[in-house]
Amino acid sequence: MTRFALRVKMKSGHQVVNNLSHDSTIEDLKQTLSSLSNIPINKLCVLSGFPPKVLDITKDNLNLSSCGLSSGDTLILEEKTVSDSEEKAKTASTLGSRDNADVQQHIESPGILMKFVVPADNSCLFTSINFVLNGKVDESGTFGPYMRKLVAETIKGDKHSYDEAILGKPVDEYCAWIQADTSWGGAIELAILANYYGIEIAVVDTINAIINKFGEDQNYALRVFLLFDGIHYDPLFMEPFDGGKIQTIFPTEDERILRDAEQLAYEAKSSRQFTDVDKFTLKCMVCNILLKGQVAAQEHAHSSGHANFGEV
Structure with missing residues (x-):
């Protein structure tokens, strides 16, 4: 059986469904989604594509490969009242801001781009960078302090590029501040670490639904992805459909992965999965x-x- 994996977004979070095949039917899909979400089948509202539109799930015998779905697609799951289908369709058709002409056709992917949640302990940026570089969590707790020290030493060694105007405080004060484990890293640290490791760091901004690329001007061959919700960073990784090892580093010419990351950004903004820094x-x-x-x-x-x- 050829696996047919789908990423499912719902109020309780996101999950990967991989127990279906190309020959599975709409009825099979509805039963799976209902079991996953505890939403009755007659109240399922399934959105797909970009901008998200309501998926027609009325034809129970139609197989998934014939209804416009592809393995690797993302579904947004909502609960509706039986009578509000038309209103849901109208609302869904207005989500997002890109023209249909800008929507890229789906390309079969080897896996699903997913978020790995790291602790919100003021060092989430450094923890996330360690994860994407090494494919695992730093259990020793030494990587964060090492990177903080690296940032400070880089700034001290290049006071022309990193002066008080750029840092927002005197150089020595900033260098002492960033080495404290209570201080948050940001754009300055991302730029320094991208150049130090010789890798592009693409930050998926869920507030503005954009991707900021640090080190892009250096034409690095490899790229990693972080997700940023306004105050917190998490690493992104590729979960393979075949159950193999996760992937965290990608060739910069791989536009498919970049489009997957862009879709994550738009989906997160549409569902308001970000922190309002003016209100938190x-x-x-x-x-x-x-x-x-x-x-x-x-x-x-x-x-x-x-x-x-x-x-x-």
């Missing part, structure tokens, strides 16, 4: 005050000198 709550771990939004946290840090914040 942080706690100052020094004085325990609660702060609303990134700007408030920055102002508190400037006025108090406190730099240890935790997500609430």
Whole structure:
């Protein structure tokens, strides 16, 4: 049986369905999705494609390979009332902002691009970079401090490129700050680490549904992917359909993987899977005050000198 894998997005998260084949029917698909989501079959609303449109699941005997689905596709699963099908279709047809002419045709993929969730411990950027470089989590806990020190040494060695105007604070102060395990890495660290490791780091921004490529101007041969929701980074990896080893590093000329990452960005934005940095709550771990939004946290840090914040 040729495996027919699908990525399924729903309110409870995302899962990979790989128990179907090209000969499976719409009825088989509905039973699988209903069991997976606990949504009754008559209330299933399945969206597919880009922009997402309601998939016709009324023809129970039609096989999956004949209904416009391909192995590797993403389905968005919602629960509807029996009478709101037309409204769902109208809403789904307006999701996303790209013209249909820009939608790339699906190319058979060897797997599904997925997110690996790392701890929200102020070092998620460094943990994610270690994961994509090595294909596994750093159990020793040494990689984050190593990269923080590497960033600081790079900045100190090139004060012309990294001056106070770029860093937002004096060079020595920034170098001390980034080596603290309570400090968050960002664009400066991504640029430095991309150049150090000689690899392009593509950051999938789910707020703006764009991909920012660090090291792109260096024409590196290899690329890795991170997912960014506004305050947190997670690594992306390819889960192969054949159950083999995951893949985290890809050739930069592989446009197929880049399109998969772009689709993830648009899907995440459409379903609002990002953190609004103006509304999320942080706690100052020094004085325990609660702060609303990134700007408030920055102002508190400037006025108090406190730099240890935790997500609430």
